[in-house]
Amino acid sequence: MQVVVIGSGHAGFSAVNTFLKNEEDLEITMITEDPYPFYPRPIIYKIIQGEKPENVIRYPKKWYIDHNINLVLNKRVIGIENKDNFVITEDGTKLSYDKLLITTGSKPFIPPIPGIHDGPVYCLRSIDDALKIRKKALNCETKKATILGGGLLSVELAKALSEIGIAPTIIDRSPYLLRKQLDGEGGYFFNKILDKSLDTRFLFNSTCQKIQRNGEKMTIEIKDVIGVSKYKCEFLLNATGIQNDNSLANKAGLTLGKYAISVDPHMKTSMKNIYAAGDAVDIGSFPGSKFGIIPTAIDQARIAALNILGKEIQYPGTVPWTTLKVAGIDLTSIGDVTMESGVEEKGVVLDFDRGIYRKLFFKNQKLRGVILIGTRENLRSLKDLTMKKASFQEVKNELNLA
Ligand SMILES: Cc1cc2nc3c(=O)[nH]c(=O)nc-3n(C[C@H](O)[C@H](O)[C@H](O)COP(=O)(O)OP(=O)(O)OC[C@H]3O[C@@H](n4cnc5c(N)ncnc54)[C@H](O)[C@@H]3O)c2cc1C
The missing domain is CATH 3.50.50.60 (FAD/NAD(P)-binding domain)
Structure with a gap:
């Protein structure tokens, strides 16, 4: 065949x-x-x-x-x-x-912001995109870049750019980074420890309203709860989603x-x-x-x-999980951590000194999601327990939780 x-x-x-x-x-x-x-x-x-x-x-x-x-x-x-x-x-x-x-x-989604198409918009999807971004970054006079979006890709971009001397500003309409992988508390925690290690400015609850180009330089107009403000940069990266x-x-x-x-x-x-x-x-x-x-x-x-191959098997759905390491910080998000109702949060550890955050999300007494920041302890077991929607008792027994 x-x-x-x-x-x-x-x-x-x-x-x-x-x-x-x-x-x-x-x-x-x-x-x-x-x-x-x-x-x-x-x-x-x-x-x-x-x-x-x-x-x-x-x-x-x-x-x-x-x-x-x-x-x-x-x-x-x-x-x-x-x-x-x-x-x-x-x-x-x-x-x-x-x-x-x-x-x-x-492919990357490019938001319909006035002025966005008047000059290059860099997106990271492939090796060739990464090579173009590197070339631009190395030739960036002012070392100032803007990243639109606050998801996984933005964090990876901020990390990479910071390491080669570019100071990016991340603009996101959400109140914290990684909205799909973290809850509010986890987002706040992650940001606090990221702040210490990345040369990145975060503009949350903000939207980019307009981009005015002037040769290689540009002025970014943003709107937040206080009002409209502007700043200059030289390099625009878009990480607002896919289409x-x-x-x-x-x-x-x-x-x-x-x-x-x-x-x-x-x-x-x-x-x-x-x-x-x-x-x-x-x-x-x-x-x-x-x-x-x-x-x-x-x-x-x-x-x-x-x-x-003729096996007649149905797709059963996928329990989502993401692990990444940014600026030395391990972050894992398993399953559904953004459920809006009927959720019980258990096994919570919030330790700023050691940089560790852990939260388990239960719905109808079943484990549905996990966030781990700064630790990979029991990662494998937690993934398996989430996949099989284990009860709190099972989780407690397996992980020796209090
Ligand atoms: C920088 C980056 C970081 C990411 N990090 C994570 C992460 O940490 N965790 C996570 O879960 N997800 C992450 N994602 C998302 C994840 O990579 C995608 O969900 C995944 O790649 C989807 O796989 P795919 O095979 O469907 O598509 P792709 O991986 O996009 O592959 C599509 C392929 O099709 C080819 N192609 C397209 N059109 C044609 C055509 N007409 N003819 C021939 N070839 C064609 C492309 O060249 C490519 O080879 C990340 C994505 C990016 C870009």
Whole structure:
């Protein structure tokens, strides 16, 4: 059977691994517009700090050759002819398939701020983006940058830029960083300890209203509870979220959901023999699951690959988890930590001196989410306990909680 995987990101790579583990008799092609084979996106900030691209690529080209995978780099797929079972690239190359898996991911969302398009806006999505950001940072005279957004990417960008002498300002409309991974108390705690170690200014509860460009320099106009103010900087980075590029799916005639390619719980699209997974899909509501994160992309792609192999398995949803280390601070967020009602917070540790924060979130007596800052103690167990929605008694017994 000939399988073509479009995309070499977390979903595409997870699918290829699943194929390799489960079936020997496949002809696998992985095609990507990226000039590099798979790399984990959370570590590309290291390139801004000076790391070489080859050092963030986990599996060199030789790995694909050794595993009999036809890896096609630097080619964008622009068409899918499902009637004749082939995909076509920008340069006219045709690749035949029996089964096709689309894992084309997402792209940065650029907010409609007046003036934003009057000059370069830097976004971090790929190795090449990171190289461009590094080049700009090294040539930045005033060393002043602005990062729009206060999520994971912004924190990674702030960390990378601080380390090469750029002082970024993060603007976010939320009252604290990492709104999807932290509760209010955790956000306040994280910020307090981050403040000590990063050369970054935080403007919370603020929105960027306007950008006025003057050659390489720009004036940023922000609005907060006090009013409108302005400051100057030289370098604008956007990390306000993601959106889907549905052009390929649209052209192929695939049914779209609200945002992206519509798939059923087997990760099948509306067309025969075509599957999709990761950031590129819209699978409807799976309570507790989150879109736009690596665990979801990996799980969905594994399910898609197994279904391609005829296993008939449904996607069960994904318990989200994120771990990162910023300025020496470990941060882990597992499951749902932003539930609005009926939540009981237990096992709370808030220790500024040791820089440790821990909170467990229970709903209907079941463990639904965990935040750990400054510690990785019991991380594995807490992840497993959240996955199986353990009771407080089980958690207490396993972790010796008071
Ligand atoms: C800098 C950064 C840090 C992140 N950190 C975290 C984190 O700490 N934790 C977390 O859970 N998530 C994180 N994320 C989000 C996470 O990386 C994504 O959710 C994940 O990459 C989605 O995987 P995917 O395979 O669906 O898409 P992607 O990884 O985006 O891969 C899409 C692939 O498709 C290719 N492609 C697209 N269109 C075409 C086309 N027409 N033809 C050929 N190839 C095409 C692209 O080149 C790429 O190879 C981060 C994202 C970024 C950018």
